């Protein structure tokens with residue numbers, strides 16, 4: 181059963197720290213991106229970290245976050261089962277409004293790790309909320325990621341007009357007092373679409389935070405959000421400074437939209453009625469001579485294209501993160 185819990189994920193991050201690589205943390209809200217990621221990760225012999233945001237849970241649940249979260253978690257675990265890699269599930273940007281869901285995810289072991297995002301709150305309140313989640317997860321193995329500093333841009337239901345860089349001294353106090361396992365830092369990356377060259381990226385700050393934590397005897401892996409606009413060389417630099425988790429959402433969303441746009445443009449005449457034909461969607465054109473082509477409009481047709489394209493892009497991103505060939509999974513008999 182390749183869905184792996186927090187204990188295995190902790191081991192994966194330790195290895196990433198020791199061998200200087202990172203994991204791409206990929207958001208999913210439906211099966212196509214997930215399947216592309218599973219295929220690419222297995223081919224690359226990389227473990228896979230997928231994340232569910234509150235917005236994705238709400239979407240997948242038809243407006244019901246709880247149903248969506250349980251449904252997506254079950255889908256990921258079931259689809260992951262035959263793949264010979266470790267597949268981890270993280271909750272992405274869960275906030276104070278989702279405390280009940282967080283507790284349920286811990287109780288029912290739906291995930292491997294949870295990000296509690298209270299970075300919009302004042303420092304003390306951020307500590308209080310992050311610590312509460314760390315305490316709720318204590319003894320379960322589930323890892324807790326907390327964030328200090330604000331990341332510019334809009335992610336899901338969280339938005340921030342300005343970037344607020346993480347203060348290295350506050351970072352030490354924050355990790356000590358929250359007992360968070362992972363620390364998400366703000367060093368100038370942005371959520372959403374951004375250009376690598378335009379970012380006021382402060383790579384030095386990641387190094388400073390890592391050093392300050394190490395001096396205090398803390399080894400929490402660092403997490404970077406909003407990495408879709410980073411250039412490969414910037415990613416490399418950040419990994420060198422102790423970043424072990426790179427969040428990727430926007431990039432795959434673009435790949436999804438781009439692939440669908442090209443596919444439907446190519447097949448437009450198979451789907452749209454030609455001029456002079458009555459637009460009779462209600463009766464699926466049963467009255468006339470013209471019929472749309474099922475091979476073009478079946479969602480599985482475009483879905484297969486999206487899966488293939490995600491698979492291709494994921495290979496490049498896994499290479500960038502350096503996690504290829506690093507899977508903890510071994511085909512031991514007790515794991516088959």
Ligand SMILES: [Zn+2]
Pocket residue numbers: 273335371405406427
């Ligand atoms: Zn984020």
